[in-house]
């Protein structure tokens with residue numbers, strides 16, 4: 001990997017662009033080359049992500065797993081374009097995200113990534129339907145189409161009958177399903193979920209994992225971040241990270 005990374009870093013701007021087109025044509029949604037995120041704390045350097053090379057293809061269902069402090073959230077923030085690397089390259093759906101300025105990064109994030117968080121992050125005063133419509137408002141979709149697409153997304157998580165309910169009128173599992181519908185409504189390239197069952201009881205957690213499996217089967221690309229082995233086991237590939245490095249990367253047999 002090291003030689004390949006070095007090679008890519010030495011490519012001209014045009015060659016980097018061509019590399020992106022090639023990755024996209026090969027169905028690679030996520031490709032990092034020697035990715036680093038280093039924090040300076042006083043006179044100490046903390047390498048939260050430390051030379052990560054990863055390839056994730058369209059239609060994969062991958063868990064990023066590791067103990068607390070191993071760099072999962074930092075890596076997820078880089079993959080989700082919420083943060084930029086200290087060093088290295090990151091291609092998202094053929095585009096070189098590691099070189100982007102904040103506004104361009106915000107745009108690619110809205111278009112390509114659907115986020116699901118542990119704590120749902122729904123607007124409390126808005127109905128399920130309004131919550132799911134929100135990303136479509138940012139994307140400038142007209143009202144009628146917005147309603148229809150939000151409804152359809154809620155139908156895909158079996159919540160159409162609850163679409164006029166507010167978050168406090170829904171159970172934890174139903175709230176997370178609304179958040180998943182919101183993440184899907186823009187038809188993103190990847191669904192990125194950070195500890196999506198962390199705030200749920202185990203039965204409800206299992207229901208959410210069953211929903212992810214269904215979404216995977218219907219063609220969605222899923223990246224799941226978790227510190228729990230039995231949650232990670234639902235994915236079809238597990239990338240284990242430790243001290244900011246990939247320790248193991250293996251397929252899961254089901």
Ligand SMILES: Nc1ncnc2c1ncn2[C@@H]1O[C@H](COP(=O)(O)OP(=O)(O)O)[C@@H](O)[C@H]1O
Nearest residue numbers: 039041046048067068069070071072073074075
């Ligand atoms: N903003 C930050 N400033 C300094 N250090 C950080 C920051 N964010 C994370 N870290 C450090 O980077 C390492 C990885 O953290 P994190 O990505 O949150 O791990 P995980 O999500 O696996 O628990 C930890 O040592 C953490 O203390």
Ligand SMILES: [Mg+2]
Nearest residue numbers: 069072073074
């Ligand atoms: Mg974390």
